[in-house]
Amino acid sequence: MSRLSNIFWLGTKELRSFFSDVVLLGLVIYTFSFAIYVQGHSNAQELYNGSVAYVDDDKSELSRRMMAVFLPPYFKHPVPISESDIDHLMNTAAYTFVIVIPPDFEKDVLAGRSPEVQVNVDATAMVTAGLGYGYIQQILTTEIDNFVSRNEGTYLSRSQNVQKTPITLSVRVVFNPNVMTSWFTSVMGIVNNVTMLAIILAGAAIVREREHGTMDHLLVMPVTPFEIAMSKIWANGLVIAVASALSLEIVVRQVLKIPIAGSVPLFIAGVSIYLFFATAIGIFLATIARSMPQLGLLYILVAMPMNILSGSNTPLESMPPVLSTIMMFSPSTHFVLFAQSILFRGAGFSIVWPQFLFVAFVGCLFLAIALMRFRTVAVQAG
Structure with a gap:
């Protein structure tokens, strides 16, 4: 004691x-x-409020749907710009991502062709650029697949060559659902x-x-x-x-x-x-x-x-x-x-x-x- x-x-x-x-x-x-x-x-390794601008040369339902799926908190609402302003706006760091949708994009997608969407990324913001590019690719791919599936009956003759993934991967994150x-x-x-x-x-x-x-x-x-x-x-x-x-x-x-x-x-x-x-x-x-x-x-x-x-x-x-x-x-x-x-x-x-x-x-x-x-x-x- x-x-x-x-x-x-x-x-x-x-x-x-x-x-x-x-x-x-x-x-x-x-x-x-x-x-x-x-x-x-x-x-933090998440993307918050990524600034997005877009050039819509297609003016179609699909292009409007593609821009409507970018929502907070990951992205700010996309802002339409003209193609001639891309370089100036990215040089001044006004936007981190600029998406360019080419003409006849919806028509080419439904016809089974593989049109390209251009995504310009300001890589000086390395974490935002790396994460944001992956998010944009996944978001646009998902929206395009959903659009093609909804229009498959109407455009069956033109969409028969569209490739579909035979397997759907369902990922469930445990203990930290939003990572x-x-x-x-x-x-x-x-x-x-x-x-x-x-x-x-x-x-x-x-x-x-x-x-x-x-x-x-x-x-x-x-x-x-x-x-x-x-x-x-x-x-x-x-x-x-x-x-x-x-x-x-x-x-x-x-x-x-x-x-x-x-x-x-x-x-x-x-x-x-x-x-x-x-x-x-x-x-x-x-x-x-x-x-x-x-x-x-x-x-x-x-x-x-x-x-x-x-x-x-x-x-x-x-x-x-x-x-x-x-x-x-x-x-x-x-x-x-x-x-x-x-x-x-x-x-x-x-x-x-x-x-x-x-x-x-x-x-x-x-x-x-x-x-x-x-x-x-x-x-x-x-």
């Missing part, structure tokens, strides 16, 4: 020290609020930031004691290095766990309007288990670094690859087999796996318990190594 009491009161001292550090406090607030919001929008990038990037941003802040806060707590000269004061007190390290782990872990829960509820659910399929308390329980591993990495790096700049450099070498290769940015299936096999031994990979299972797919504890068990086992192993290293360094310093 005496040891637990020491860990508790040292942890409260760590919390007071954290809340008095404006820089670290601001970093936590920014990381779990504005940074998540920006990450949810800045990496919204923000649904994925915002939640994965929280997952990555948990690793980042756990390492930085735990490491900074040790380095700060050394830089301020208060580590010697702690070592002459009737407390052990184990109690000092554990107090910093629970205090900083509590800050990150609370910040993660608030970020999911306020930023993700209320501000970004992103639904969370699973249990947030179950996810926070997994975060708490994972924090033993992440804070252990921070303490271990702090025993090597002599200053905050050195800790930052070590973080780049250790945590950045761990985050990038964990599956939060690139699926493990897209990595080389050797690399994906190696990353399966990292708790960060299993953290991403159970976070996606809980928050995206609504998985319960009966499904994610193997990841919880692996993270707990490796986390305790790394924590023991970090505490041994910290005890050795503390004794040498004393």
